[in-house]
Amino acid sequence: MRLSRKVSVVVLTMFMLSILVGCGGNAEKDPGQEGSKTDGTIKIGINSELSGNVASYGTNARDGAMLAIETINASGGVLGQQLEAVVRDCKSLPDEAMSVSASLIDEGIVAQIGPLTSGNVAGSTPVMMESQVPLIAPAATADPITFDEKTNKVRDYIFRVCYSDSYQGTIMAAFATDNLEVKNVVIFKDASSDYGKGLADYFKEAFIEKGGKIIAEEGFVKGDRDFRATLTKIRGMNPDFIYVPGYYEEVAPLIKQARELGINVPIGGPDGWDSPDLVGVVGADNLNKTYFTNHYSVQDESPKVVEFVEAYKAKYNKDPDAFAALAYDSVYLLAQAITDAGEADPQKITEALAVVTDFEGVTGTMRIDDKHNPVKGVVILEHIDGKQVMNTRIQP
Amino acid sequence: MLELTQQLINGLSLGAIYALIALGYTMVYGIIKLINFAHGEIMMVGAYVGFFSISILGTHIIVAMLFAMIACAIFGVIIEKIAYRPLRSATRIAALITAIGVSLLLQYTTIFFLTPQQRIFPATAFVTQDYVVWGLSISNKDIFIFISAIILMIILQYIIRRTKTGKAMRAVSLDRDAAVLMGISVDRTISITFAIGSALAAAAGVMVGIYYNTINPLMGIIPGLKAFVAAVLGGIGIVPGAMVGGFLMGILETLVSGYGNSLYRDAVAFGVLILILIIKPTGLFGKNTGEKV
Numbered sequence: 001m002r003l004s005r006k007v008s009v010v011v012l013t014m015f016m017l018s019i020l021v022g023c024g025g026n027a028e029k030d031p032g033q034e035g036s037k038t039d040g041t042i043k044i045g046i047n048s049e050l051s052g053n054v055a056s057y058g059t060n061a062r063d064g065a066m067l068a069i070e071t072i073n074a075s076g077g078v079l080g081q082q083l084e085a086v087v088r089d090c091k092s093l094p095d096e097a098m099s100v101s102a103s104l105i106d107e108g109i110v111a112q113i114g115p116l117t118s119g120n121v122a123g124s125t126p127v128m129m130e131s132q133v134p135l136i137a138p139a140a141t142a143d144p145i146t147f148d149e150k151t152n153k154v155r156d157y158i159f160r161v162c163y164s165d166s167y168q169g170t171i172m173a174a175f176a177t178d179n180l181e182v183k184n185v186v187i188f189k190d191a192s193s194d195y196g197k198g199l200a201d202y203f204k205e206a207f208i209e210k211g212g213k214i215i216a217e218e219g220f221v222k223g224d225r226d227f228r229a230t231l232t233k234i235r236g237m238n239p240d241f242i243y244v245p246g247y248y249e250e251v252a253p254l255i256k257q258a259r260e261l262g263i264n265v266p267i268g269g270p271d272g273w274d275s276p277d278l279v280g281v282v283g284a285d286n287l288n289k290t291y292f293t294n295h296y297s298v299q300d301e302s303p304k305v306v307e308f309v310e311a312y313k314a315k316y317n318k319d320p321d322a323f324a325a326l327a328y329d330s331v332y333l334l335a336q337a338i339t340d341a342g343e344a345d346p347q348k349i350t351e352a353l354a355v356v357t358d359f360e361g362v363t364g365t366m367r368i369d370d371k372h373n374p375v376k377g378v379v380i381l382e383h384i385d386g387k388q389v390m391n392t393r394i395q396p
Numbered sequence: 397m398l399e400l401t402q403q404l405i406n407g408l409s410l411g412a413i414y415a416l417i418a419l420g421y422t423m424v425y426g427i428i429k430l431i432n433f434a435h436g437e438i439m440m441v442g443a444y445v446g447f448f449s450i451s452i453l454g455t456h457i458i459v460a461m462l463f464a465m466i467a468c469a470i471f472g473v474i475i476e477k478i479a480y481r482p483l484r485s486a487t488r489i490a491a492l493i494t495a496i497g498v499s500l501l502l503q504y505t506t507i508f509f510l511t512p513q514q515r516i517f518p519a520t521a522f523v524t525q526d527y528v529v530w531g532l533s534i535s536n537k538d539i540f541i542f543i544s545a546i547i548l549m550i551i552l553q554y555i556i557r558r559t560k561t562g563k564a565m566r567a568v569s570l571d572r573d574a575a576v577l578m579g580i581s582v583d584r585t586i587s588i589t590f591a592i593g594s595a596l597a598a599a600a601g602v603m604v605g606i607y608y609n610t611i612n613p614l615m616g617i618i619p620g621l622k623a624f625v626a627a628v629l630g631g632i633g634i635v636p637g638a639m640v641g642g643f644l645m646g647i648l649e650t651l652v653s654g655y656g657n658s659l660y661r662d663a664v665a666f667g668v669l670i671l672i673l674i675i676k677p678t679g680l681f682g683k684n685t686g687e688k689v
Contacts, residue, residue, distance in 0.1 A: 053512055218658050219657075219658055219659045220658060220659075221662075223614075225604075225607075225608040225615075226608070228406040228410075229403060229406055229651070229652075229654040229658070229661075230654065232399060232402045232403055232406060233653070233654045235399075252609075252610070253608050253609060253610065260524070260526055260533060260535055261402075261533050262526075262528065262533050277514065277516060280516040281516055283519055
């Protein structure tokens with residue numbers, strides 16, 4: 001009686017242990033090996049916003065990624081194997097991004113490209129971390145995406161090819177002091193998003209460090225359309241430059257109203273300005289003397305960019321935007337990491353991604369730093385008569 | 397001083413828009429004691445009608461505004477017939493919840509058919525001209541909005557005070573049962589009230605389109621709420637109160653952003669609502685009438 005009870009306890013414990021081990025093992029090992037070895041292709045998950053409120057970002061990114069995959073496959077693939085894209089829509093929702101990631105991992109992907117926005121990447125992150133499959137974010141600029149500020153630890157499986165907000169804010173501060181030679185600045189930020197608040201802080205810090213002065217910091221919230229009162233106040237302060245970290249929906253009427261009130265000083269902003277709606281709302285004349293940091297310029301004449309722009313135009317019959325370019329680079333970065341790793345195994349790819357140096361992409365030559373951020377140049381675009389013109393490229 | 401005058405100008409054009417929307421709230425409330433929360437969405441529909449009239453038919457801005465007003469007048473009457481009339485003898489809370497339902501229905505139907513993307517009012521529809529007078533920037537947009545709002549308010553006052561329909565409206569508002577006994581068609585009067593209120597909201601919608609250049613399916617929410625506060629501020633159910641309340645709201649908001657912190661603007665607006673409800677629940681123009689038992 002006694003003996004049989006002991007035995008049953010041991011058996012039960014072993015049984016439970018085996019379940020635990022079995023689960024862990026499955027999640028870690030199976031995807032990569034099944035995906036890459038059984039059918040001779042390397043599966044890459046593309047988790048992108050193909051519908052919902054940022055569908056325009058997501059569709060362009062998918063197009064950019066697909067172009068990269070086709071080009072790589074046409075020239076023989078990676079390690080002699082063809083790449084296979086598994087495309088899924090996360091509907092611009094963080095929780096949907098999470099379940100899409102889970103189903104992609106079940107299908108045996110070796111890495112995931114996307115989603116685009118920081119919020120959706122954050123949704124997908126826990127699944128990727130738990131399954132130990134790398135995620136390359138093409139356009140998520142929020143600092144905590146790759147680096148957990150609470151625990152002070154890098155998120156091991158999360159990488160990005162775009163610069164982070166702190167970097168972008170710092171570069172704009174450098175451009176304002178060195179190129180525009182301005183001293184007295186007003187910040188008018190989107191105070192309802194982490195994006196706007198973060199950028200304002202990074203800009204402020206860097207600008208003060210360079211000897212500039214922030215006269216005032218004002219805010220607006222998402223959905224605001226009337227900025228006249230605050231702009232009238234700003235006009236009275238006589239700044240040389242206004243920094244407006246926010247998205248184009250609010251920034252467009254803001255710039256228009258500033259110009260109507262006779263504020264003719266240069267206005268600068270971040271990559272959230274990148275939209276054809278900006279010139280549509282503001283008007284070509286009023287948009288002169290506005291500058292924003294962006295990831296790349298269609299007009300860049302380096303052979304890499306020209307080749308990409310031509311291939312993209314030939315395939316989709318439109319100009320590639322920054323999202324398409326970043327997604328294109330994400331795929332090539334992944335391909336290089338797979339080559340460096342020597343086999344398509346998620347763990348080895350992750351290790352290879354962390355030590356990439358001298359990766360030549362459309363959005364610049366970059367290396368990955370110890371916080372999984374790329375170190376690369378930033379393009380400053382200027383609006384001249386309604387066209388985005390590359391003003392300068394600032395190297396780190 | 398210069399800056400203050402500029403701020404007052406900013407406040408007046410914003411206030412004109414609020415006042416036009418507030419009029420619709422207050423008229424409907426005056427007659428059937430219903431807070432029509434779908435009113436902001438009627439403004440949105442008006443803005444879209446104006447937009448399509450300009451961008452597809454290529455009409456002049458005044459014509460577009462008339463189109464929007466006519467379309468929304470009909471639309472307002474239909475909403476009243478379908479959604480509110482069956483509930484006229486129901487509790488007020490039931491009608492209020494229906495109004496919120498209609499508001500959401502309009503927002504998301506528009507998103508479904510016209511996408512949530514913002515649309516840009518064609519720049520050619522209204523060529524802006526900026527004037528600088530004694531250091532003050534005034535654009536012809538401000539003048540256009542202010543003057544058309546005043547004209548519409550004068551027409552409204554004329555209808556209410558001088559016409560038979562207006563008399564019927566005032567009678568129904570005062571005592572519905574007595575009005576029926578005097579041979580006034582209550583249904584018809586309520587329909588007309590909805591038509592006029594919706595037409596004013598449509599005009600405000602087109603003005604918002606001109607003023608801010610962009611329209612989107614959710615554009616009615618915040619202006620709708622602010623206009624509601626304006627109507628309560630002036631005394632809900634009282635037409636001149638809505639006009640004054642609208643202008644006061646516009647100026648108050650401008651001054652808060654201009655001399656305080658722009659982020660407190662909405663908090664102040666809704667703080668005013670709470671204060672009024674505590675101190676003078678009938679609003680600035682409201683009379684304190686005792687309930688007869």
